[in-house]
Amino acid sequence: MKENDPLFLEQFTNSSEYPLLNHESNAYKDLIKKLHSELEEKGCAVLKSFIKTKWHKKIEKEGEQVAPHAYYKQETVNAYNVPLNADLPEDHPAKITMQRENAFVARDLIPQTNIIHQLYENNLFTRFLADCFQYEKFYQLADPLAGLCLNVLNPGCSHPWHYDINEFTVSLLTKKSTSGGNFRYSPAIRSPGNENLAAVKQILLNGDAPHPEVNDISLEVGDLQLFKGRYSLHHVSPVQGESQRHTAIFAYTLEPSVIGGVERTKQLFGRTLPAHEKAEREKVRTDELLD
Ligand SMILES: O=C(O)CCC(=O)C(=O)O
Ligand SMILES: [Fe+2]
Numbered sequence: 001m002k003e004n005d006p007l008f009l010e011q012f013t014n015s016s017e018y019p020l021l022n023h024e025s026n027a028y029k030d031l032i033k034k035l036h037s038e039l040e041e042k043g044c045a046v047l048k049s050f051i052k053t054k055w056h057k058k059i060e061k062e063g064e065q066v067a068p069h070a071y072y073k074q075e076t077v078n079a080y081n082v083p084l085n086a087d088l089p090e091d092h093p094a095k096i097t098m099q100r101e102n103a104f105v106a107r108d109l110i111p112q113t114n115i116i117h118q119l120y121e122n123n124l125f126t127r128f129l130a131d132c133f134q135y136e137k138f139y140q141l142a143d144p145l146a147g148l149c150l151n152v153l154n155p156g157c158s159h160p161w162h163y164d165i166n167e168f169t170v171s172l173l174t175k176k177s178t179s180g181g182n183f184r185y186s187p188a189i190r191s192p193g194n195e196n197l198a199a200v201k202q203i204l205l206n207g208d209a210p211h212p213e214v215n216d217i218s219l220e221v222g223d224l225q226l227f228k229g230r231y232s233l234h235h236v237s238p239v240q241g242e243s244q245r246h247t248a249i250f251a252y253t254l255e256p257s258v259i260g261g262v263e264r265t266k267q268l269f270g271r272t273l274p275a276h277e278k279a280e281r282e283k284v285r286t287d288e289l290l291d
Contacts, residue, residue, distance in 0.1 A: 012115055012119070014049055035047070035132045036132060039228070042215065043227070044232075051115070051222035059221065060174055060246075063116075073103075074100065075267070077160060079200065080163070081165075081263075083263070096205065102158075104269060106146070107148040108144055116174065116248040119248075120147065120148040121140065139257075143276075146165075146269070149248075149249050150248055152246055156239065158208070161203070163232075165251075165264060167230045167252075168228055168230075171225045171227070172223070174221060179241050180238050183236055184237055186203055186211075186213050187215065189203070259276055261279075
């Protein structure tokens with residue numbers, strides 16, 4: 001099956017509830033309206049059972065097969081993914097450090113036939129996502145490692161507070177932890193030109209504890225999550241129980257040809273490819289927010 005074949009969506013996604021194939025239909029327009037207002041109100045929208053129930057075991061299994069290839073490097077990080085000794089005031093929230101315990105399987109290690117890979121490369125799906133966020137067009141990342149990855153969290157581990165490099169993030173839970181492993185976020189806590197440092201610092205110091213500005217969501221396998229990760233500080237709380245937690249992370253941008261920075265790519269995947277070195281020399285990001 002070709003990755004942009006509409007039959008892929010028909011077969012694997014819950015197309016009666018999520019009519020992605022017919023973007024002229026009223027059902028499609030109503031869905032977009034609903035999701036967009038959820039994004040406006042809560043900074044996040046969840047499409048329950050976006051993948052048909054009968055394929056849940058398959059996406060879980062495909063994830064389990066690649067999970068052993070995840071790159072592990074426990075390290076001390078900050079929420080901005082800038083060097084710990086960056087030239088910033090001592091009271092800057094980037095001086096608050098955390099342990100990074102999650103591991104990523106890079107895109108080039110996820111078979112192209114896997115459901116999550118086909119979904120990422122499906123142009124109808126990409127168009128649908130742009131419509132949800134009300135943008136003219138979304139681009140799949142040009143990054144050969146980071147455009148699509150599987151985020152693996154082992155029991156006892158968490159994903160520390162951070163912002164995403166890309167403007168919008170879309171993820172799909174492929175394996176649920178026994179308990180814990182909740183996605184927690186502070187909607188639109190920063191915006192271009194305003195880092196809102198005092199509020200960020202308060203949330204970082206609060207850690208895993210409940211906070212009035214932090215929303216807490218628990219996802220099921222096959223749920224699709226839409227999220228504005230460049231502006232919303234977020235983390236995943238510690239995974240409890242025996243099972244790993246897996247999420248497929250789909251990254252999109254508003255400009256073509258976006259590739260992650262060398263420092264960040266090494267942090268996440270333990271390696272870079274020539275494409276990253278080249279992009280570093282010709283940086284295209286323009287919003288002046290820290291990485
Ligand atoms: O695994 C998740 O649910 C979110 C992970 C995340 O925030 C990220 O990979 O940037
Ligand atoms: Fe993130």
